[in-house]
Amino acid sequence: MVVTALGPDWFLEADVLFDVFFLLTTALVTTMGWRAYKFFDEERYKTFTTGFFFITGSYLLLTLSNLFIMLELREADYSLREVVSLINLTTMGFFLYAVLFLIGLVYLLILYMKVEQRAVKLLLFALVIFSVLLSHQVKSVFFVLTAMLLLFILVQLGANYRAKRKRNALLVLIGFAAVFVGEVLLVALFLTPMLYAIAGGLTLFGYLCILGTLVIR
Amino acid sequence: MKKRERTEVVADILLVVQQAGGSIKPTHLLYKANLSHDALKRYVDELEKGGMLTTGEKNGKRAYHLTDKGYDFLAKYRQFRDFSDAFGI
Numbered sequence: 026m027v028v029t030a031l032g033p034d035w036f037l038e039a040d041v042l043f044d045v046f047f048l049l050t051t052a053l054v055t056t057m058g059w060r061a062y063k064f065f066d067e068e069r070y071k072t073f074t075t076g077f078f079f080i081t082g083s084y085l086l087l088t089l090s091n092l093f094i095m096l097e098l099r100e101a102d103y104s105l106r107e108v109v110s111l112i113n114l115t116t117m118g119f120f121l122y123a124v125l126f127l128i129g130l131v132y133l134l135i136l137y138m139k140v141e142q143r144a145v146k147l148l149l150f151a152l153v154i155f156s157v158l159l160s161h162q163v164k165s166v167f168f169v170l171t172a173m174l175l176l177f178i179l180v181q182l183g184a185n186y187r188a189k190r191k192r193n194a195l196l197v198l199i200g201f202a203a204v205f206v207g208e209v210l211l212v213a214l215f216l217t218p219m220l221y222a223i224a225g226g227l228t229l230f231g232y233l234c235i236l237g238t239l240v241i242r
Numbered sequence: 243m244k245k246r247e248r249t250e251v252v253a254d255i256l257l258v259v260q261q262a263g264g265s266i267k268p269t270h271l272l273y274k275a276n277l278s279h280d281a282l283k284r285y286v287d288e289l290e291k292g293g294m295l296t297t298g299e300k301n302g303k304r305a306y307h308l309t310d311k312g313y314d315f316l317a318k319y320r321q322f323r324d325f326s327d328a329f330g331i
Contacts, residue, residue: 061322073331185330193328238328
């Protein structure tokens, strides 16, 4: 999830633990995708693996920056300069997380929407990255973009489940749906910080479903 | 031919042998694998060189046998196909 100050204080440590879980789950998916790519030697698997690689990288960055900030916040007697530095680090950590996560989602979108043309791929990357880069409301833009990309991916996963009718395809669909709903709640975060914790719980449930596909045979 | 299609063909051949109980006569394999004679021969030669099939006897007649390596390949193929189906790749 995102750095502090968005959710309630009591959720801070759980937030970091959730991020570690998201990191491990996406790393497992990336590893599996890579092994499938080596087995089939097919471009689709490479695109899938690259997408999840960036998502894993985003969670790694977020976990490390959140952990650092959480440990720093335990210290007392901060000077104003130190507080400002922490805020800058928080902002930078979130910003990098957002860019990496969006790049990962765009790769998945390219795969699922079967985008072939290089120019269209470049356009998609440019649109999401510059939307975040040039926005004054980085977090809101990120939540909205993520929700939109997830929605398109969800439609394709729904079609996949309808075609295959397999339990694991349903689990992946439910998992992504839960993550999508979590992102939608984050868009409405201005209403109450409690939504952040609820979104975190939904995302956790989503990744548990996805992890389930890797461990259940 | 793209490598993935090749992987599918290899898996189909090995699955046919597995479903026949781990060994199969050449004519039965030709019939069930849905390949031309030349194509099947090419694949079988490759699979024998790769150690996934061996030539032996079944009921006194020549037959192809699935090796441990062949069984391993099929296990991996199923695993990655399940993963692929789950994520819609």
